[in-house]
Amino acid sequence: MNKILILFAFSQIAFAQKTIVKTSLHFSGKIDKYPIEMTIEFIQGQDSVSGSYYYGKNKQNMPIFTKGIYKAGEIKLDETTYTATKKGNVPTKTGSFSLQLDSEYKLSGIWQNAKKDKKLNATLSCLEDLSSFNPKNYSYKLNQYKGKAENTNGELADNFLISKLDIYNAKKEKVQTISGFNKAIYEKDATVELEDLNFDGLLDIKIPIYFPDRIKFDSGYLYFVYDKTKKQFIRNTKLEALESLNFDQKNKEFVKFEADGSGNETDYYYKWSNNNFYLIKKVQSFEDNDKTTYTEYEIKNNKSVKVKEYQK
Structure with missing residues (x-):
């Protein structure tokens, strides 16, 4: 697990910061x-x-x-x-x-x-419903600072870190503060990305992060799903555990891709149901097999249950 040393008082270094906001429609x-x-x-x-x-x-x-x-x-x-x-x-x-x-x-x-x-x-x-939540009516600012994070040698090294997200309406009034995280990022300027993560038509938030203690698979996201009733973004740590994901708005599913660099690859397909997500399909290809293995699942009693496996 990536270990972040939170720096306070004399050791925390502030710098001119910019939050880049991207919206995918x-x-x-x-x-x-x-x-x-x-x-x-x-x-x-x-x-x-x-x-x-x-x-x-x-x-x-x-x-x-x-x-x-x-x-x-x-x-x-x-x-x-x-x-x-x-x-x-x-x-x-x-x-x-x-x-x-x-x-x-x-x-x-x-x-x-x-x-x-x-x-x-x-x-x-x-495909998104911008009448309920339109990103152009809001601004976003991540609290960014220079601090220490553990690198691949197990040593604390200088990194750019984020610890808080403030959201403002068109009147420049703060409508939400999201905190409780301290994560490293690749660049000096952090990014907030708006995309519908759970396919309810409303834009959610994902923030790219960096794992400096890894050699491979050193990137991921913080995910925050918009709650229409509360009019707030709620952090989803289960999504974060899957790290980098590809969201398919048309088919209402998202995919996690894995590859070991030696020709062995696995794609995991997930669907949302009752505010949770479940594995519905796994597609595997191996360097020593010219056939692809497909495993299909059904959602039963709030679990992914294997129903079929075949090759072609």
């Missing part, structure tokens, strides 16, 4: 008659946006990466695909979007190819 719709799923990441206070989209409803389909500008309700995105070669992945610009974002967070506009000789209509709807 997910959209479902079509380019002409072709269904797509799109994610766009917005950075508070900046015009730049980025993300990806894929055709169909299977998130395992090849993603097409996007990058562009959001200004005055208009989103312009250039899309890029990558081709694997002996010299590495070669990027190719394949098209672009020009989209309007309306008050209900629906996107409409056109997609055109790189040659600009083909244009198709594009319409998408936001």
